[in-house]
Amino acid sequence: MEHAVGILILTIAIATVLNxxxxxxxxxxxxxxxxxxxxxxxxxHLAEESRTFLMHLAEFGIxxxxxxxxxxxxxxxxxxxxxxxxxxxxxxxxxxxxxxxxAGYGFFHLDVKAAIVIGFALSLSSTAIxxxxxxxxxxxxxxxxxxxxxxxxxxxxxxxxxxxxVSFFSHTxxxxxxMLLNTIGGAVVIYVGLFVFGxxxxxxxxxxxxxxxxxxxxxVSVLFGVISASAFAEYAGFTYSLGAFLAGMLLSETKYRYxxxxxxxxxxDILLGVFFVTIGMLIDWHAIVTHIGMIVLLxxxxxxxxxxxxxxxxxFFVQERTALKxxxxxxxxxxFALAVFALARSHNIISAEVNQVLIVTVILSMIITPFVLxxxxxIANAMFREPETLRERALAAGGYENHVIVxxxxxxxxxxxxxxxxxxxxxxxxxxxxxxxxxVIEEGEEAIYLANAAQKNILSHFNIERASAxxxxxxxxxxxxxxxxxxxxxxxxxxxxxxxxxDVEERIYKDMGITSVINARDTIAGLLSREAxxxxxxxxxxx
Numbered sequence: 444m445e446h447a448v449g450i451l452i453l454t455i456a457i458a459t460v461l462n463x464x465x466x467x468x469x470x471x472x473x474x475x476x477x478x479x480x481x482x483x484x485x486x487x488h489l490a491e492e493s494r495t496f497l498m499h500l501a502e503f504g505i506x507x508x509x510x511x512x513x514x515x516x517x518x519x520x521x522x523x524x525x526x527x528x529x530x531x532x533x534x535x536x537x538x539x540x541x542x543x544x545x546a547g548y549g550f551f552h553l554d555v556k557a558a559i560v561i562g563f564a565l566s567l568s569s570t571a572i573x574x575x576x577x578x579x580x581x582x583x584x585x586x587x588x589x590x591x592x593x594x595x596x597x598x599x600x601x602x603x604x605x606x607x608x609v610s611f612f613s614h615t616x617x618x619x620x621x622m623l624l625n626t627i628g629g630a631v632v633i634y635v636g637l638f639v640f641g642x643x644x645x646x647x648x649x650x651x652x653x654x655x656x657x658x659x660x661x662x663v664s665v666l667f668g669v670i671s672a673s674a675f676a677e678y679a680g681f682t683y684s685l686g687a688f689l690a691g692m693l694l695s696e697t698k699y700r701y702x703x704x705x706x707x708x709x710x711x712d713i714l715l716g717v718f719f720v721t722i723g724m725l726i727d728w729h730a731i732v733t734h735i736g737m738i739v740l741l742x743x744x745x746x747x748x749x750x751x752x753x754x755x756x757x758x759f760f761v762q763e764r765t766a767l768k769x770x771x772x773x774x775x776x777x778x779f780a781l782a783v784f785a786l787a788r789s790h791n792i793i794s795a796e797v798n799q800v801l802i803v804t805v806i807l808s809m810i811i812t813p814f815v816l817x818x819x820x821x822i823a824n825a826m827f828r829e830p831e832t833l834r835e836r837a838l839a840a841g842g843y844e845n846h847v848i849v850x851x852x853x854x855x856x857x858x859x860x861x862x863x864x865x866x867x868x869x870x871x872x873x874x875x876x877x878x879x880x881x882x883v884i885e886e887g888e889e890a891i892y893l894a895n896a897a898q899k900n901i902l903s904h905f906n907i908e909r910a911s912a913x914x915x916x917x918x919x920x921x922x923x924x925x926x927x928x929x930x931x932x933x934x935x936x937x938x939x940x941x942x943x944x945x946d947v948e949e950r951i952y953k954d955m956g957i958t959s960v961i962n963a964r965d966t967i968a969g970l971l972s973r974e975a976x977x978x979x980x981x982x983x984x985x986x
Contacts (some may be wrong), residue, residue, distance in 0.1 A: 471813035480723020504714030513691020532597020539566035587768035611791035701894035750774035897925035
């Protein structure tokens with residue numbers, strides 16, 4: 444274990460140096476992590492214990508990613524996405540899997556079983572990379588982001604029958620009926636264990652945790668819930684990530700959604716970094732040198748055919764521009780394909796040589812993806828003009844636009860909201876005190892959320908860059924300063940208004956870049972002087 448910890452420290456050091464250098468050239472951090480893993484596995488002896496330790500640690504990155512995605516999509520939201528998940532997702536997996544199976548059998552002369560396993564594994568895309576970048580760019584709620592998420596969710600479900608298929612091909616003594624019965628039984632267990640239990644107990648449990656008024660206990664209870672749900676799903680025969688996603692969906696129905704998301708983001712991003720490091724460790728440079736021609740041919744063919752299938756399917760249902768962006772987002776091969784290949788190799792369905800070619804192809808497709816996603820609008824603009832028709836302004840799925848964000852719902856915040864409501868202005872309230880949120884919701888206010896505006900990802904979620912203004916009414920000086928620092932850190936200038944108590948604070952916030960600073964002392968002094976002047980005039984007025 445000491446050796447494993449040493450390797451982990453060395454990996455973090457290499458990844459940090461690489462990402463600092465790569466950031467100067469706007470190269471995504473994902474690439475830095477992958478290269479760090481490649482360097483570690485190539486130039487340092489990695490014991491099996493260390494590799495296993497990192498692999499297990501990396502699994503939690505996917506778990507927390509899927510959990511936070513689940514927080515974004517409630518059960519009702521998933522029902523509204525049934526076309527994206529079950530129609531588009533099933534068509535994409537079925538068509539892609541069939542095409543790749545026929546290609547593997549006809550052109551590469553693979554065994555029928557190997558061709559089927561490889562073909563359907565290649566139909567899977569990278570949940571980790573696509574959703575991470577869509578979240579960072581706040582495109583998860585865009586048209587192509589919604590389509591990408593729906594198809595990815597179906598692909599995560601499709602992993603289960605693909606893995607079952609591998610087991611069936613390698614264990615001819617087990618009947619298909621018995622395996623299907625086990626899967627259905629596992630699904631029933633998950634439904635009863637997570638949905639029924641969660642629906643009636645989960646919010647009460649967190650109400651009880653919040654009564655402790657301890658941030659530490661709250662965070663530990665969230666971690667306990669995520670890991671327990673993931674382990675429960677795995678025990679029932681499904682993937683860790685599916686259990687985490689379902690747990691996130693359950694918690695998205697509670698008032699603790701935004702606070703949970705903000706608390707878990709640091710863990711998610713760090714562990715995702717470890718996951719991409721382990722992906723880099725799988726690269727064998729000998730295989731690249733030996734089979735470079737085959738790898739390039741396979742890489743180009745798979746990404747082109749997969750993108751073509753997605754575009755061809757979606758263009759009949761959505762705008763061609765949206766279909767193209769979705770195809771470019773999902774044309775890579777995903778991390779779950781690596782799990783399928785590993786299982787197939789352990790059962791001798793595919794050879795070691797084919798396995799290594801496939802691994803390198805998958806990883807190269809994942810490396811290409813961030814560059815495509817970061818330039819997806821530019822590529823789409825070159826092929827299709829962006830429609831200029833006005834879209835109806837709506838708050839569906841967090842797509843806030845031209846709204847006012849009110850940070851804090853104390854006495855001042857309450858008056859600001861009352862004024863906005865009277866004038867018919869679209870607004871959203873962010874308040875971190877659960878008691879205040881409960882009280883205001885009971886009074887009928889629907890636009891208030893339990894969220895800490897001092898965390899940048901919260902402001903991003905509520906689309907601060909498309910807000911007409913942000914009003915900071917927080918009285919706590921530290922919280923107020925953290926919020927304003929986050930507002931000032933966004934790329935686009937945001938119209939921001941904050942109340943301060945004195946001249947020193949006024950200078951600090953103006954230097955920070957806050958556009959409107961209201962000095963309470965000067966304002967009150969001005970009002971008092973005006974009232975005194977009015978009284979003086981009234982006294983001097985002749986009878």
